[in-house]
Amino acid sequence: MGKTETKMKRKGQKSMRELSGNERRARRKKARHRVVIMQRIFVAVFVLAVAGGCFAIVWNLPILKLDRELKAGEEYTREASYDEAIEYYEKALKIDCESVKVYRCMANAYFGKEDALHAKQILLEGWQNTQDESLLQYYCTVILNEAVAEINNNSCSLETTQKILSVLEMDADNTDASELMHTAYKRIIGNLVESNNTSLFYDNNEGEESCAFALYEQIMNKLFEIYRTNPSKEVKDIIFQYAVIDIPELKMSRQHLEAYRKILEEADTLGEDESRSDLLSCLNKEAEIQAIFADIFEEFDAGNYEAAKEFIVSDDYINIRDAFINGTMEYWNGATYIPINRETVILKQTEKKWTFEFPEFKEEDDTAGIITVCGNKMTDYGVQRCCIAYEPSEGTSGYFPHTEYVISYMYSNVMKKNSFEAEMNYHFETRTWTEEGMTTDMIGDWGGEYQWEKTY
Secondary structure, X not given: OHHHHHHHHHHHHHHXXXXXXXXXXXXXXXXXXXXXXXXXXXXXXXXXXXXXXXXXXXXXXXXXXXXXXXXXXXXXXXXXXXXXXXXXXXXXXXXXXXXXXXXXXXXXXXXXXXXXXXXXHHHHHHHHHHOOHHHHHHHHHHHHHHHHHHHHOOOOOHHHHHHHHHHXXXXXXXXXXXXXXXXXXXXXXXXXXXXXXXXXXXXXXXXOOOOOHHHHHHHHHHHHHHHHHOOOHHHHHHHHHHHOOOOOEEEEEHHHHHHHHHHHHHHHOOOOOHHHHHHHHHHHHHHHHHHHHHHHHHHHHOOOOOHHHHHOOOHHHHHHXXXXXXXXXXXXXXXXXXXXXXXXXXXXXXXXXXXXXXXXXXXOOOOOEEEEEEOOOOXXXXXXXXXXXXXXXXXXXXXXXXXXXXXXXXXEEEEEOOEEEEEEEEEEEEEEEEOOEEEEEEEEOOOOOOOEEEEO
């Protein structure tokens, strides 16, 4: 009994030990299972986090953001919501300022809202940023189409020419632009002749019409620059055409003559042309005349009429007088009383031959003063008279009132004691013109021993 109980007791204790081991193994297994589950959860969370991050990165990739902004802009364009479309195109350009497609789409949106100015700016900016030829051609086509429209609706002007020239400046080999330059010139000249507009390059100082010479000079200088960069026959032919304003009469402010002369001189270096060379010679003659009279103008302006005594017997003045009397004066038009004006010159063309003349005092309200050459055959006892007149600025508009001073050197009678004796002497007349008529104060033997005065 004792042995049996002891044996059973030991067997029970062994079973208890075996159960405890199983339990421990079960617990360890459960623990490992929990770890595996946690690891899997962690991996799943990590994968989801990575996936979400990758999605965010992909979503914000510049190429995809650009595509979204571009598509949104295109959608608004299709709906004719051009302002909204432009906003999205602007966002797209901030992402990629070299996207050719965005520039084209944005330009189209501006055209859709009839804002050609900004459309052209965008195309030009796009070409400058990308150097893409398709954008340049798009821009040039728009400019040339505008010029064609102005030519066709008879509103062609130097501004039209400037537009075409901007295309040549970027693409000197653009044949369409070259042809349009010739067409625009013919249309401008035709309109001037038809309307008898002689004052294209005349600055009337009244602000009613802006003088076109400054723009013309810019056009010519740009043509010369283009030719120096790309010396093609096409550009040279355009220069030759534009250098001569081919109309019968052209009124020009003298302040522009020197610049115009330089334009003709530079054109002549590229090749000779009979009409252009003749025009240049005409302008050179005008400059020569101005140089001869420059000093006497200053003296007269200062009221020093005594200076005329020496001037009217000088070789320069006598040669000018005799050339008019004999009909041998070259380039300078005039007969009998020939005005000299420092503000305005009138160029005239007949059968490709050029001449110039000056407006009279009554034609120039704001003149600083007019000198008149007496170029008629006027003899006293067979001796040719030397005579010159000067009409100073009156500082008022209109012809009346004004004063004219006439200085003559002639062979005439001079009262000496109790008899008249004929000899060369100076006469000085002051003629006052009013609406009622003219009065004259005459001084004979002016400055001489037997000076006399008379009013009539």
